[in-house]
Amino acid sequence: MPRFEILTSEQHPDITVAERYGADCGNDVHMIPVVVTELAPLVAHYPVVIGKDGETGGFMLAAVTGVVEGENLFLDGQQWRAAYQPLHAQRGPFAVQETGDPDNPSLLVRIDLDDPRVSGDGGERLFDESANQTDYMRRKNAILATIVDGMGKTDAFLTACSELDLIEPVQLQLSFKDQSNIRFDGLYSINQEKLAALTGDALEKFHAAGHLRSAHFLTGSIAQIQNLVMRKNARL
Amino acid sequence: MGRPIKDVVIVGGGSAGWIAAGTIAAAHRTEDTSGIRVTLVESPNVPIIGVGEGTWPTMRNTLRKMGISETDFIRECNATFKQGARFAKWVTGAADDAYYHPLMLPQGFLQGNLVRHWQADDQGLSFSAAVCPQDHICDRSLAPKQITTPEYAGVLNYAYHLDAGKFADFVRKHCVDKLGVRHVLADVTGVVAADDGDIAAVETDQAGRITGDLFVDCTGFRSLLLGGHYGVGFKPCIDTLFIDTALAVQVPYRDENEQIASQTISTGQSAGWIWDIGLSNRRGIGHVYSSAHTDEEKAAEELGAYISQYGGDLGKLGYRKIPINPGHREKFWERNCVAVGLSAGFLEPLEASALVLIELSSGMIAEQMPVSREAMDVVAKRFNAKFRYRWDRIIDFLKLHYILSRRDDEAFWRDNKDPATIPDSLKELMTLWQYQPPWHDDFVQKDEVFPAASYQYVLYGMGFETQQSHLGSSSAANAFAQAQFAENRKITNQMLNNLPDHRSLISKIHQHGLQRI
Numbered sequence: 001m002p003r004f005e006i007l008t009s010e011q012h013p014d015i016t017v018a019e020r021y022g023a024d025c026g027n028d029v030h031m032i033p034v035v036v037t038e039l040a041p042l043v044a045h046y047p048v049v050i051g052k053d054g055e056t057g058g059f060m061l062a063a064v065t066g067v068v069e070g071e072n073l074f075l076d077g078q079q080w081r082a083a084y085q086p087l088h089a090q091r092g093p094f095a096v097q098e099t100g101d102p103d104n105p106s107l108l109v110r111i112d113l114d115d116p117r118v119s120g121d122g123g124e125r126l127f128d129e130s131a132n133q134t135d136y137m138r139r140k141n142a143i144l145a146t147i148v149d150g151m152g153k154t155d156a157f158l159t160a161c162s163e164l165d166l167i168e169p170v171q172l173q174l175s176f177k178d179q180s181n182i183r184f185d186g187l188y189s190i191n192q193e194k195l196a197a198l199t200g201d202a203l204e205k206f207h208a209a210g211h212l213r214s215a216h217f218l219t220g221s222i223a224q225i226q227n228l229v230m231r232k233n234a235r236l
Numbered sequence: 237m238g239r240p241i242k243d244v245v246i247v248g249g250g251s252a253g254w255i256a257a258g259t260i261a262a263a264h265r266t267e268d269t270s271g272i273r274v275t276l277v278e279s280p281n282v283p284i285i286g287v288g289e290g291t292w293p294t295m296r297n298t299l300r301k302m303g304i305s306e307t308d309f310i311r312e313c314n315a316t317f318k319q320g321a322r323f324a325k326w327v328t329g330a331a332d333d334a335y336y337h338p339l340m341l342p343q344g345f346l347q348g349n350l351v352r353h354w355q356a357d358d359q360g361l362s363f364s365a366a367v368c369p370q371d372h373i374c375d376r377s378l379a380p381k382q383i384t385t386p387e388y389a390g391v392l393n394y395a396y397h398l399d400a401g402k403f404a405d406f407v408r409k410h411c412v413d414k415l416g417v418r419h420v421l422a423d424v425t426g427v428v429a430a431d432d433g434d435i436a437a438v439e440t441d442q443a444g445r446i447t448g449d450l451f452v453d454c455t456g457f458r459s460l461l462l463g464g465h466y467g468v469g470f471k472p473c474i475d476t477l478f479i480d481t482a483l484a485v486q487v488p489y490r491d492e493n494e495q496i497a498s499q500t501i502s503t504g505q506s507a508g509w510i511w512d513i514g515l516s517n518r519r520g521i522g523h524v525y526s527s528a529h530t531d532e533e534k535a536a537e538e539l540g541a542y543i544s545q546y547g548g549d550l551g552k553l554g555y556r557k558i559p560i561n562p563g564h565r566e567k568f569w570e571r572n573c574v575a576v577g578l579s580a581g582f583l584e585p586l587e588a589s590a591l592v593l594i595e596l597s598s599g600m601i602a603e604q605m606p607v608s609r610e611a612m613d614v615v616a617k618r619f620n621a622k623f624r625y626r627w628d629r630i631i632d633f634l635k636l637h638y639i640l641s642r643r644d645d646e647a648f649w650r651d652n653k654d655p656a657t658i659p660d661s662l663k664e665l666m667t668l669w670q671y672q673p674p675w676h677d678d679f680v681q682k683d684e685v686f687p688a689a690s691y692q693y694v695l696y697g698m699g700f701e702t703q704q705s706h707l708g709s710s711s712a713a714n715a716f717a718q719a720q721f722a723e724n725r726k727i728t729n730q731m732l733n734n735l736p737d738h739r740s741l742i743s744k745i746h747q748h749g750l751q752r753i
Contacts, residue, residue, distance in 0.1 A: 056748040057383035162751070169753060186384065188753070 003114040004095060009131040012111070016123025017092060017136075020078040024116045027075050027089060030066030034086045035150025036157045036214045041084040043221035045074075047228060050158065050167060050188040050218070059158040059167065059188065061218075064228060067174055067182050073231040087147050093118050096144045107148060109141065157211050164202060166194050166215070174225070177233045189222070190215050238610030242273060245448030247424055247438060247461060249278035251288060251400060251591060252577025253454035254407035256598040258302040261415040263602035272605065276411070277420040277438065277446055284404055285456060285578065287484050287558065289513045289520045290318060290500050290588030291395045293339060296388045298595045304410055306387035307749040312406045314399040314515040316496050316742055317380050319370050319392060321587065325504035327698050329643045335362060335697030336374060336499065337587075339393040341689045342367035343727075344720040351673035351692060351702065352709060353717035363696035366721055369728035374498040376732065379741035387750045391735065395588075397500070397513045397520075420446065424455075427465040434572045434609075435461065450612070451573045452601070457561065459579040466570045470581075472563035473631055476657050477638075478526035478648065479508055479584040482558040483539055487519045487548040496738045502586065504641075505538045506530060507648035511585060512542075516742050519546065524560070524584050529648040532557065560584065564627045569616035572609070574601060581627060586634045589685070593630075596685075597623065626685050632662040633686045633694075639666070640698035669695060673702045 005011065021027045031051065034042055042048055046063035053060045063086050065072045074082050080089065093115035098105035111118065124136040133141070161167050168191045172184035195215055198206060206212050244260055246253050257276045264272040299309055309315055320338035327333050342350055354366050365371040370392060373380070380394035411417035422440035430436035437447040438461075453461035462468050474480060501512040508525030523539040540550035564581025568574060576597040583589065600619055606612035638652035639662070651657070665678065674691040695702075736744075 052384040052751070054382075054384060056744070057385075057751055058748060059751065167753060 001114060002112045004110040004112050006097070007094075007109045007111045007126070009127040009133075013127055013131060015111070015126050016119055017111075017126060017140075018117040018120055018123045019092070019136075020117060020122075021075060021080040021085075021089065022078045022116070023072075023075065025093070026115075027080070028070050028072050030069055030071050031062040031064055032086050033088050034061050034063045035147060035154045036061065036210075037146060037150040037153055038084075038087055039214055039217040039221075042086060043217050043224065045082045045084055045224065045227075046086070046221065047224040048218055048221040049170075049172075050161075050190075052186060052188075058155075059162065061154055061158070064225075067176075067228065067232050073228060073235070087143055087150065091140065091143050091147060094140050094144060096148055098148075107145065109144060153210075156209070157214050160206060160209065160211050161190060161215065164194070164198065164206065166190050172225070174229055174232075176229065176236060178236050190218055192219065195219075238608035239449065240608055241449040241606055241612065243448040244272055244274050244450045244452065245438065245446055246274065246276040246452040246454055247278075248454030248456060248577075248579070249276060249408065250284035250286075250404050250454065250456065250577065251407075252456075252579070252594045253278060253452075254404055254411060255298065255591075255594050256452050256454060256576045256601070257411045257417045258304075258407055258415060259298065259595070259598035260602045260605070261411060261417050262302045264605060265415065273418070274411075274416070275418040275420060275446065275448070276408075277422055277424065277440060277443070279423045280421045280442075281423060282456075284401065285558070286400045286404075287482070287520070287522065287556075288400050288585070288588075288590050289397055289515070290511075290585065290591070291398065292588060292592040292595075293393055293395045294592055294595050295396055296394075298599075300388050302407075302410060303414060304407075305752070307745060309396075309398075309406065310516075310742070310745050310750075313402045314517045316397045316514055316516055317498065317738065318395045318397050318500055318513075319374055319380050319498045321500040321502055322374065323502050323504075323637070323697070325643075326502070326509070326637060326641055327643070329504060329645055335693075336364045336371045337690065337693045337697060338364050338368050338370035338374070338499075339395060340368045340370055341393075341687070342692065342720075343724045344716065345689055348713065348716050348720070349673055349675050350717050350720055351696065352705065353714065353721075354696070355702065355704075359721070364693050367724055369724065369731045370499075372728050373731055373735065377495045377498050377738050378732070378735040379498070379738045380735070381741070382734070382736060383741060383744045383748065383750070385750070386753045392731065397515055399515055399517075399520075422446075424460065427461060429465075435465065449572065449609070450601075450606075453573055453575040453579045454577050456578040457582070459565065459575060461573045462565060462568070462570060462575040462579055466573060468570050469566040470561070470563055471566055472561065473583070474562050476631060476635055476659060477562050477584055478528060478652065478657075479524045479562060480560050481527050481532070481535070482522050482524045482560055483532070483535055483555045484520070484522035484558060485539065485543065485548070485550065485553050485555040487521055487543050487546050487553065489518065490547050493739060496742060498738050500588065503542065504643065504649075505542075506534070506646045508535065509586070510539060510542050516746070521548075526648055529646070529651070567620045568597070568623050569619045571616075572612060574616070574619065576601075580623070583630060583634060586637060587630075587686075587690075589630050589634075592685070593623075593626070596626070622681075625681060628659070628661060629679075629685050632659055632665070633690065635659065635662055636691070636694055637698070640695065640700055642699070665691075669700070669702055671703055672705070 051062045093112040095110045097108045100106050126137040167188050170189045174182045261274045324334040380392040381390045412419050420443050422443035424438045426439040428437040435451045437445045497514040503510045507529035510523045513520040525535045568580050604615045606615045643649035674688045
């Protein structure tokens, strides 16, 4: 069970975190939330789809890492076998909490003290002898900040797509070498005809905001499904 | 070709006027001014009836076709989801006497009839619980869908409970802002007849004369145009359905997290029954009764006792008394005037039929909108035949609830079973159903108001027994039936595990809204 606490040098002066992945770190998931700002490196490896947040019903982006629940086809022991891992995986046992003025919040870093990477073997220190943040901690902070910034931009992208009526439900059906089939429900994608039909002001605004680029990345990533199927077939 | 129909004038607001306006305007939108022009004139002084708060699943389509967002509707009309009706104390009057009439069709209904198989072995379940998941869902006050389900879609079939007053305002705004409906606030003081007997215009206090080609009478019980001006006769049915008075009250929840019921509740009383509808911010409760069998004082006492279970104090809350004249007009469309809503008729709200009749009437007018005055007479004749049939079927179905009751504690319940009060059409069906369970061909119209499934739910929910057939059933039929019962058990478990509770979903919709897709 996760046990998050706000990370401070006073409370956790000697804490260490091992830089690794693993099923014991919660990486055994078949869909992982992603942000638009990381689409460029993401789509070289993962299909990225539009899904819905189970709590709010709002649209979100997810990288598909497996074909059944609890399966990550990129996870091999403590290694993640791809040149790029989604930011939500890279953040490790850290999370953020927004605090203060809702219009201009500051971010507090939290750490899951029950995560096996925390205070275990081979860990990196988060604070040095003088209670300053280490380079490792600063890198993790940067990842968290990128995620927070990315989530806002992702919402803006998906809202723009929804307002232009570009989002449509899709069914993904995958077949494997052992004749088995899997169907993914509850997924969405960008309708290509409607995207191509954007003109004038609407198109300009969509492009100027960077959304056209994101939409094309998403569409391009669908080809990664074949790689996913190959990875699954290799395990069958 | 005859005179072209261009101007539709709806007299009266409320749910009837605005659903008619929205349905007709949405169906006949044109980019320019070449289409139908819809005007609604309503009095700034005459209040709407403001109590019709139960709907059928058809309302989802009605709103969607008008271009209304389900999220906006739920937020602004304090709407909640209705998955059927629970009838308590209708059969024996005992404390545990209750059955459901759910909105979903029985499992496998398009392929086979499960009644006989259920009668042969009910596996300890009521009919509705054996063939449909909604009994269990409603028992636990769960919602019929999730926050991720798109607008107007449902995991289980559903309708709405809504705030009548807010609903009229909400649809009015949409009609005026988005559908080009012209809204005139004025009191109608007279009707101007054309030479041929048509209505040429209505005279108003504040807005002068308003001319039109087709007039829709949404003036409520007064039936100003159809009954008042044209004198179309009224066919009372108080000899069949005795209820003639309603006492209505709004009861607040005890706290904002109190669970919302997933169904309309109807509870039998000594000479009538009490409706109980849960909106997001309050309950709408009313006692409908027969003044021939009890009086206002006693009826109010029973209403007070009922609402006290919710911490309501009738002395403090007060109630509205609404007289009901059960019945309907002999015709609904006379010359160039058609009545929609209470002006066409009214029956006790036992199966929430009033709003659906408004939707069906508006839909037919919109769909069959006569292009010329000549065509209108044909449409009118067909409209009258269709709706006369529908009113008769509704009367039959409501009466069915009474004749199946085994209550004999009060004269009201005994008198309801007197054969002289039962329509012949219903008697005939009851004879048929003694020997065979209701099935599709028992009802002849393509789009019946109540499908055969509804009759099954009420008949077998109230303990009616269809005799065993000497024909037995094939092993294929038996296998089909067992597969359906098993499928229903599976779906029920899935639903119990995956659906949120009603209050939580309504709160989330207020907070986050539903996506369009």
